[in-house]
Amino acid sequence: MSDLETFRSEMRAWLEANCPPEMREPMRDESDACWGGRNFTFKNEAQRKWLEVMAQRGWTVPDWPKDYGGGGLSPAETKVLRQEMARIGARNPLMSFGISMLGPALLKYGTEAQKKRFLPEIARGEIRWCQGYSEPNAGSDLASLQTKCEDKGDHWLVNGQKVWTSYADKADWIFCLVRTDFQAPKHKGISFLLFDMASPGVSTRPILLISGYSPFCETFFDDVKVPKDQVVGEINKGWDVAKYLLGHEREMISGMGLGGGQSVSLGEAFKDVVAGDPLLRADMARFDVDAMAFRAMSERFMDELKAGMAHPAQPSMMKYAGTELNKARHELVMAAGGSDALEWESDRSRKGKAAREWLRTKANSIEGGTSEVQLGIIAKRILDLPGA
Amino acid sequence: MPLYLTEDQTMLRNTAREFMASEGNIPAQLRKYRDMNCKDGFGHALWRQFGEMGFNGILISEEDGGLGLGHVEAGIVIEEIGRNLTPSPFLMTAVAVVEALKGTALRERWYPGILSGDTVAALAVDEGPKHRPDAISMWAERAGNGFRLTGRKQFVVQGASADLIVVAARAEEGVTLFAVEKEARGLEVEGVRLADSSIGARMDFQGVEVDADAVIGEVGGGEAVLSRVLNAGRAGAASEMVGLGSAAMSMTVEYLKQRKQFGRLIGEFQVLQHRAAHLYSELEIARSAAIKAQQLLDEGSEEAEAMVSVAKAKAGWASTLAVQEGVQMHGGIGMTDEYDIGLYMKRDRALNELFGDPNYHADKLARMKGY
Numbered sequence: 001m002s003d004l005e006t007f008r009s010e011m012r013a014w015l016e017a018n019c020p021p022e023m024r025e026p027m028r029d030e031s032d033a034c035w036g037g038r039n040f041t042f043k044n045e046a047q048r049k050w051l052e053v054m055a056q057r058g059w060t061v062p063d064w065p066k067d068y069g070g071g072g073l074s075p076a077e078t079k080v081l082r083q084e085m086a087r088i089g090a091r092n093p094l095m096s097f098g099i100s101m102l103g104p105a106l107l108k109y110g111t112e113a114q115k116k117r118f119l120p121e122i123a124r125g126e127i128r129w130c131q132g133y134s135e136p137n138a139g140s141d142l143a144s145l146q147t148k149c150e151d152k153g154d155h156w157l158v159n160g161q162k163v164w165t166s167y168a169d170k171a172d173w174i175f176c177l178v179r180t181d182f183q184a185p186k187h188k189g190i191s192f193l194l195f196d197m198a199s200p201g202v203s204t205r206p207i208l209l210i211s212g213y214s215p216f217c218e219t220f221f222d223d224v225k226v227p228k229d230q231v232v233g234e235i236n237k238g239w240d241v242a243k244y245l246l247g248h249e250r251e252m253i254s255g256m257g258l259g260g261g262q263s264v265s266l267g268e269a270f271k272d273v274v275a276g277d278p279l280l281r282a283d284m285a286r287f288d289v290d291a292m293a294f295r296a297m298s299e300r301f302m303d304e305l306k307a308g309m310a311h312p313a314q315p316s317m318m319k320y321a322g323t324e325l326n327k328a329r330h331e332l333v334m335a336a337g338g339s340d341a342l343e344w345e346s347d348r349s350r351k352g353k354a355a356r357e358w359l360r361t362k363a364n365s366i367e368g369g370t371s372e373v374q375l376g377i378i379a380k381r382i383l384d385l386p387g388a
Numbered sequence: 389m390p391l392y393l394t395e396d397q398t399m400l401r402n403t404a405r406e407f408m409a410s411e412g413n414i415p416a417q418l419r420k421y422r423d424m425n426c427k428d429g430f431g432h433a434l435w436r437q438f439g440e441m442g443f444n445g446i447l448i449s450e451e452d453g454g455l456g457l458g459h460v461e462a463g464i465v466i467e468e469i470g471r472n473l474t475p476s477p478f479l480m481t482a483v484a485v486v487e488a489l490k491g492t493a494l495r496e497r498w499y500p501g502i503l504s505g506d507t508v509a510a511l512a513v514d515e516g517p518k519h520r521p522d523a524i525s526m527w528a529e530r531a532g533n534g535f536r537l538t539g540r541k542q543f544v545v546q547g548a549s550a551d552l553i554v555v556a557a558r559a560e561e562g563v564t565l566f567a568v569e570k571e572a573r574g575l576e577v578e579g580v581r582l583a584d585s586s587i588g589a590r591m592d593f594q595g596v597e598v599d600a601d602a603v604i605g606e607v608g609g610g611e612a613v614l615s616r617v618l619n620a621g622r623a624g625a626a627s628e629m630v631g632l633g634s635a636a637m638s639m640t641v642e643y644l645k646q647r648k649q650f651g652r653l654i655g656e657f658q659v660l661q662h663r664a665a666h667l668y669s670e671l672e673i674a675r676s677a678a679i680k681a682q683q684l685l686d687e688g689s690e691e692a693e694a695m696v697s698v699a700k701a702k703a704g705w706a707s708t709l710a711v712q713e714g715v716q717m718h719g720g721i722g723m724t725d726e727y728d729i730g731l732y733m734k735r736d737r738a739l740n741e742l743f744g745d746p747n748y749h750a751d752k753l754a755r756m757k758g759y
Contacts, residue, residue, distance in 0.1 A: 271759035282747075285754035289746075290673075292695065292753075293702040296680035297673045300391035309392060317669045378668055379661035383641050387656030 007077055011084045018053045020046035024089045029353065030215075033095040036125025038172045054093040055124045061099055063306075064107065068115050069123030075306030097166070098122035098129040100252040102175050105245040109192075109233040118194070130197070131249075132162040132176030132219060133242070140373050142177075143186045143239060147221065149178035149193060156193065156226040158201075161218065164367065168204040168217035171197055175245075181236050192238035195226040211359040212344070212352070249368045250315040251305075254298070254322030266291070266329060270336040280335060287332055294325050313381035320374040323364035330358040389683055391676065393464070400461055404468040407441060412474030414728055421475060422585040428549040429587035430475035432505075439505030444482045447490075447620075452499050458686035459483075459620060463627035463678060470631025473728075473735050475586060477508045477546050479624045485509035487620040488554045488613060492604055494567050498552055510550035511617065512541035512591055519744040521556065521614060526593065528557035528564055534599040535559065537566065540592050545742065547589025548579030554604065554617075555593070561608025565617075572596045584734040619696045622743045623685055626678040626696075626703035629739050633671050633703070633710035636732040640664070640714040647719075660717060667706075667713055674699070674706035694756050697749035704739070704746040711736045 023046050027033060034040075034047050042048040054060050057071060063078045064070020073081065103122055106115055121127045138145040147160025158178055168174070173196055181189030197204075201224040206214035233241045267274055267284035274281035301318055304310040333354055334341050341358075343349035365371040379385045393401060411417075411434060421429055438444050446461045448454025455461075462483050469476055481502055488511070489495040501507030513521055526539030537557050547553060553568045568575065576592040605613045641664055644655030654660060681699035684692035711733040715722040722729050740746065 265753075265757040265759075267754050267759040268757040274759050281754065281759065282750070284759070285750040286701075288753055288757065289698050289701045289750050292698040293673045293677035296391065296695070296698075297676040300676040300679070303390040304392050307390065307392065317665075317672060320665075321669045321673060372662065375662040375665040376658070378665035383661075383664055383668060385641065385644060385655040385661050385664065386653050387661075 004076055004080060008080050008084065011081055012087075015084055015088060015090060019085075019088060019090045020050055022046035023050040023091045023093075025091075026089065027091055028350070029357070030095075032091075034091075034093060034125070035095050035128055035167075035170070037128025037170065038126070039170060040125075040128065050091070051093045051125050058123065060094045060096075060125065061103065061123045064103065064119065064123065068107075069120035078306070079302075094125045096122060096125065096128070097131055098127065101131060101245050101249050102129050104248045105175075105192075105241050106232065108244060109241045111229075113229070114194075114232065127172045128167070128170060130165050130168045130171035130174050130219075132165055132168075132174045134164045135161060136163050140370055142242070143190065145177055145179060145190065147176070147178045148182075149180050149191060149226075151180070152225075155228060156231075158193070158195070158221045158224040158226055160221050162221075163207075163218050164216045165204070165219040166216055166367075168197070168219045169206055173197060174202075174219070175232075177238055177242055180238075184236065187239045189236055190238040190242065191235050192232040192241040193226060194230045194232060195224065199224050199226070201225070209359070210362070211356040213356065213360070215360075246369065247312070247315045250319035250374070251301075253364060253368045254315065254318035266332055270333075273336045273338075280332075283335075284332060287328060290325060291329070294321060297321070311382055313377050316369070316374040316377040317382070319368060320365075320371050320378070323361075324371060326364050327361050330361045334358050389687075391679060391683070393460075397460060397464060401464045401468070403441070404443070404465045405471075407437075408468040408472045408474055411437060412469065412472045412476070414473055414731065418473045418475055418585060418731060427579055427587065428546070429581070429585060430477065430546070430549075434474070435477055435508070436505035438476065438478060438482075439503055443478065444505060445503050447483060447486045448495075448499055448503065452495060453503055454499070459623055459682035460679060460686055462620075462624055463682045466624045466627040467631035467634075470628035470633075470735075470739075471635040473632065473731055477510075477549075479621060479628065480511055480545050481507070481509040483624045484511045484617050484621040485552065485554050488565060488604055488617045489567070493601070494604065498567075501551070507552065508546055508550045509552040509554065510544050510547040510589070511621070512544045512547060512553050512555045513614070513618070514543045515539065515541060517542070519741070519748055521618060521744075524556050524558050524563055526555070526557040528559040528566065530560070531597055534597060534602065535564075535566065537568070537593040537596045537598065540590065542588070542590045543741070544589040544591055545586065547591060548577055548587050550589075553591070556610060556614055559607055563610035563614060564607050565604035565610045565613050566598055567602045567604055568596060568598055572598065582738055584731075584738040586735075586738060615693070618743055619685065619693060622696050622700040622749075623678065623681045625739055625742050626674070626681065626699040629703040629707035629736065630671065630675045630678050632732055632736055632739065633674070633707035636707075636710040636714040636729060636736075637664070637667055637671060639729055639732075640710075640717050643718055654717075663713055663717075667709055670706040670709055674703040677702045694753055697744075697753045697756070700744065701746035701749035701753070704749075707736045708740060 034051055058066055058069060059071045062071035062073040062081050066072040099122060106118055135145050150157045176193045177190055178193050179189050180191040201222040203220045204217040207216050207218060208214050265288045267288055274284055337354050341354040344352040344355060417431060421431060442455055443465050445454030446457045450456040466479060469478060489498055528535045528537050551570050555566045555568050557564060574594040574596040578590045579587045580590060582588050644660055647654045677699040681695040684695050714729045715733055718729050721727050
């Protein structure tokens with residue numbers, strides 16, 4: 001048996017013994033996820049236990065180095081772990097912006113002290129992070145951000161406002177883009193700052209969305225003092241860190257096109273409805289082709305990424321295609337659901353799950369850079385088209 | 389297995405890319421044979437060169453004198469064919485018919501000529517204008533120690549120049565595949581030039597008599613063989629469309645970087661940039677689906693059939709988008725015969741029809757998923 005096959009059979013046995021049955025049931029929505037953090041209340045003992053055993057092995061972040069709380073697995077081993085988890089339907093033990101966004105940026109740009117300090121608590125799910133990027137006047141044109149960060153000798157002083165900060169009201173810390181030089185060209189005066197959301201002067205206000213939920217906040221900074229050693233990368237070179245992190249954010253969002261890992265086809269899920277609606281059936285069949293093809297694309301992209309073969313702008317393509325696919329999925333779910341899917345509050349509709357999710361997906365092609373921004377990046381960086 | 393090319397496969401791709409660009413390019417092959425009104429629509433010399441390169445033996449086992457490789461490798465060669473619109477019997481002969489003869493006694497007779505590029509073989513399945521392999525009505529009646537075949541076939545690619553024709557017919561026991569030689573008495577072949585300058589054939593089987601040893605596999609057991617053959621062909625056609633679409637896109641993107649209007653390069657216009665970027669995205673997805681389908685075929689996976697249909701449909705859509713955007717973005721010159729982009733458009737249409745169009749495959753996928 002090859003080493004990898006041995007690893008697979010050991011992994012299979014370990015998961016069999018350690019993954020609680022409740023954690024093998026599909027998540028119904030984001031609220032079923034384990035987010036970790038100082039203020040997180042576990043839904044049940046199984047959820048707590050699953051995080052604990054996975055974190056002990058470093059398998060919440062299987063490919064991070066062991067020194068920083070990771071599993072130290074090779075790309076091939078990481079793929080095996082994911083396959084074996086998928087095989088038994090094991091839930092992700094920890095949903096975390098720390099893992100999917102900040103961690104990779106710290107691994108690349110952080111100092112040794114920063115890595116030692118922040119990465120293990122991310123891996124264990126002890127600190128929940130949020131992302132302070134967009135501002136009221138800095139959306140697609142992110143680099144025009146104005147949040148002011150002044151050097152006060154022994155500390156930084158931060159003043160300004162962020163918006164669309166996902167779960168800012170639940171997060172413990174923020175990774176935040178701030179302007180440290182107002183004279184320099186816009187991309188060259190930005191720094192990447194980390195600070196505690198419990199710092200005096202930080203306040204958040206949830207924004208009510210069309211889905212009726214408030215996953216995003218406005219976040220205000222009023223004379224927030226931040227220790228000097230909490231800048232990642234060089235002062236005024238935060239844009240490099242920001243872009244690198246955005247690549248990882250786009251990978252994460254592109255995964256939504258996979259429909260949360262469900263392998264069942266859309267048409268299969270609605271077979272009774274489409275039996276009497278040939279045009280809807282045709283739409284579903286075309287969607288299933290697109291979804292299965294995109295799944296192959298995702299697999300290829302992950303493989304290429306791990307082998308260092310992916311084009312640096314490829315996450316933009318994945319983000320564009322994945323989010324457009326996810327929006328198409330939910331349009332079809334609504335069409336198949338008919339007036340049942342319009343119910344907003346009833347228990348029958350699980351409190352309007354279909355309609356609220358449908359509306360939520362409309363943000364997919366906006367957050368993390370709009371579809372139009374991604375197409376622009378593909379055009380310039382992959383196709384090498386001229387201009388602006 | 390990771391979903392990208394291994395080192396060996398990358399080497400094969402580089403070899404095939406270089407060979408096809410220098411020997412199989414449009415002026416040297418497609419335009420040359422089209423403009424001389426060649427009755428075959430392709431060059432036998434190039435087909436023998438394919439043999440010398442070893443390409444023809446990709447799907448033939450080493451014991452039988454081939455390379456013993458798989459569908460991924462065949463797809464690599466076909467993608468380069470697609471890029472250059474190289475007229476070649478490769479897909480029909482070295483993929484579909486080789487797959488049909490696999491494991492049968494007939495391979496001893498036919499494989500050597502296929503390996504050397506001396507033999508051309510064709511596959512006769514379609515009986516109407518659309519691909520309907522589930523509704524084969526050509527009749528195979530028992531006669532003597534063999535069968536008598538009666539019925540019509542069409543869209544038999546390279547059928548007019550084929551030495552061997554693999555025919556799907558219905559015997560009393562069910563669908564059966566037969567190996568018919570071109571000299572068979574009662575076989576009328578009409579070569580027809582198609583829009584893409586390839587030569588398809590209409591065939592009229594007027595009681596063509598064949599021996600029992602012309603049966604491929606079991607009498608009545610043709611459905612499984614046919615499905616294997618068609619899936620190999622579909623995966624190959626998907627790769628050809630990926631290659632074709634990629635080449636059409638590259639030509640178009642290059643044009644956007646040269647053509648000036650309103651005092652600037654038209655590639656600076658965001659409306660064109662976004663359409664080009666969308667096309668890139670669709671083609672990359674199609675490429676992934678094709679490789680995935682071929683890997684699953686090579687693994688003998690149960691999931692292969694569904695993925696083959698996904699690949700054929702997705703590659704069809706992506707390639708069609710590439711040629712439509714290509715002609716439109718080239719503007720007036722895209723309509724001229726002098727420019728190659730129109731040739732891509734014509735080949736795309738033919739490849740979409742071959743082995744079932746995207747609607748056929750989306751419908752097939754839906755049926756496989758039980759709806």
